[in-house]
Amino acid sequence: MRFLIVDDSRAVQTIIRRILEKIGYRDIELKTALNGDEALATLETWKPDLILTDWHMPGMTGLELLQTIRQLGMHDIKVGFVTTESSARHIEEAVRNGAAFVVTKPFNTEILTQAVLSVLQDADSLEGAIETAAEPNTSSVKTATASPTSAAEIARLLSLSSIICKVESIEPVPIDRIKLPYVFGVYSSAGSKAVDAVCLMDLNAAAMIGGALSNLSAAEVKTAISSLTLNRDIFENSKSFLSDLAEMISRSGEKRLALSSCHLVQKPFEKLYELMRNNYGRADFSISFAAYGDGFITILLS
Amino acid sequence: MHLYAMEEHLTKTWQMLVGEDLSFSAQAICSQALLAQHYFVVTLHPTPSGHLAGVGLAIAEQDARKLTSQMFDLPESELSADDIADACGELCNVFASGVPTHITDQLTLDLGLPSRLSHAQFLLILAASTVSGSYIAHQQDRHIQVIIFETLEVPAAAGWSPAT
Numbered sequence: 001m002r003f004l005i006v007d008d009s010r011a012v013q014t015i016i017r018r019i020l021e022k023i024g025y026r027d028i029e030l031k032t033a034l035n036g037d038e039a040l041a042t043l044e045t046w047k048p049d050l051i052l053t054d055w056h057m058p059g060m061t062g063l064e065l066l067q068t069i070r071q072l073g074m075h076d077i078k079v080g081f082v083t084t085e086s087s088a089r090h091i092e093e094a095v096r097n098g099a100a101f102v103v104t105k106p107f108n109t110e111i112l113t114q115a116v117l118s119v120l121q122d123a124d125s126l127e128g129a130i131e132t133a134a135e136p137n138t139s140s141v142k143t144a145t146a147s148p149t150s151a152a153e154i155a156r157l158l159s160l161s162s163i164i165c166k167v168e169s170i171e172p173v174p175i176d177r178i179k180l181p182y183v184f185g186v187y188s189s190a191g192s193k194a195v196d197a198v199c200l201m202d203l204n205a206a207a208m209i210g211g212a213l214s215n216l217s218a219a220e221v222k223t224a225i226s227s228l229t230l231n232r233d234i235f236e237n238s239k240s241f242l243s244d245l246a247e248m249i250s251r252s253g254e255k256r257l258a259l260s261s262c263h264l265v266q267k268p269f270e271k272l273y274e275l276m277r278n279n280y281g282r283a284d285f286s287i288s289f290a291a292y293g294d295g296f297i298t299i300l301l302s
Numbered sequence: 303m304h305l306y307a308m309e310e311h312l313t314k315t316w317q318m319l320v321g322e323d324l325s326f327s328a329q330a331i332c333s334q335a336l337l338a339q340h341y342f343v344v345t346l347h348p349t350p351s352g353h354l355a356g357v358g359l360a361i362a363e364q365d366a367r368k369l370t371s372q373m374f375d376l377p378e379s380e381l382s383a384d385d386i387a388d389a390c391g392e393l394c395n396v397f398a399s400g401v402p403t404h405i406t407d408q409l410t411l412d413l414g415l416p417s418r419l420s421h422a423q424f425l426l427i428l429a430a431s432t433v434s435g436s437y438i439a440h441q442q443d444r445h446i447q448v449i450i451f452e453t454l455e456v457p458a459a460a461g462w463s464p465a466t
Contacts, residue, residue: 008415009395010374010388011373011385011388011389012373014374014375015373056395056412056415057415058415084395084396084398084399084413085399086399087411089410090410105315105395106314106319107318
């Protein structure tokens with residue numbers, strides 16, 4: 001993952017760098033620029049996934065930098081603001097020009113981490129990740145009566161991590177019960193780009209399972225649920241759970257599947273709804289923790 | 303200039319940048335707090351009356367070093383004068399962002415860039431400007447003072463032009 005930090009304060013650059021390095025990306029490349037001109041010079045030879053820029057800087061403003069980047073045709077680079085700018089008019093202007101987020105100073109680690117994760121794991125990238133999912137697939141995994149896994153297997157998987165909870169098969173969760181954000185895992189077989197299965201965990205399930213795997217207290221898990229956010233540890237552990245689930249999903253077909261990507265979905269995602277209506281196998285499970293409440297998991301074979 | 307929860311904003315900013323609970327409260331300008339080592343001003347413009355407004359910061363060396371050390375994640379012994387100026391300028395900038403900048407639908411105050419001043423320049427500007435608020439954080443012998451200039455006047459003798 002490549003980040004370009006643009007801020008005329010080296011102190012702020014250092015703070016942002018520190019936060020980005022702690023998010024947990026395996027491969028991270030970071031460059032910094034003190035102003036818009038330096039940033040544009042960097043972009044001539046190096047393309048980041050995300051630019052985090054200040055608004056008020058000597059020379060061009062962050063907004064002018066964003067506009068210039070778009071004029072230069074670099075539409076695939078996401079740009080977020082980390083700024084003292086808080087007027088609604090300016091923030092609207094930034095969003096109208098394509099800003100991915102505006103984080104106002106002072107900010108804490110959690111706020112910036114969530115902003116970055118929401119951009120780099122959002123539904124846009126997900127569209128590409130399951131591009132082939134809506135297409136009919138003749139792979140052996142897909143049979144009309146395939147059952148992805150069972151409640152007992154999920155409960156057993158969780159118990160291996162000393163997580164005791166109640167897992168039950170339930171009727172298919174209706175589309176209107178799916179609230180944002182949720183965690184979404186995509187499964188493929190080795191060497192294939194085709195999507196063979198997906199798994200959706202609602203926020204409650206992700207926070208409870210991810211929180212339990214992170215050894216968080218009930219209060220911390222409840223905070224995550226009520227704030228509609230998942231911190232890095234919860235998200236990474238939710239992802240780890242979905243990865244472990246791959247083996248069980250694989251048993252419903254002949255292919256050995258692996259989790260190919262995992263996303264925190266923050267925007268409505270049309271392809272998921274298509275897949276819920278038209279799939280080759282589905283299983284829904286409720287997950288209940290005595291101290292927290294209920295959540296659900298939906299597994300779909302595509 | 304109307305202030306909204308400025309005390310809370312200053313306290314929260316210090317907590318987030320330094321990780322220390324230090325309460326700022328509205329108080330009259332304290333001459334002792336003005337005997338600091340670092341002075342900064344961030345401008346706000348244009349006000350409804352067309353004047354320049356601003357936010358001033360006077361911070362002692364001890365606090366400036368503590369702030370800079372936290373922001374750069376470096377031991378105080380390794381900090382340069384540029385590091386300290388950078389961190390204090392950013393602190394003043396974030397402090398200034400707590401002043402409501404959205405006055406009406408038609409007018410939004412723009413924050414300028416932080417400028418470093420000398421003690422003499424700061425006192426000249428303070429004497430010439432109209433102050434609408436002053437906030438101080440006291441802790442034993444430490445003082446950090448934040449001054450809101452409803453109109454910021456820069457006498458020629460100050461030899462300084464605001465960065466915008």
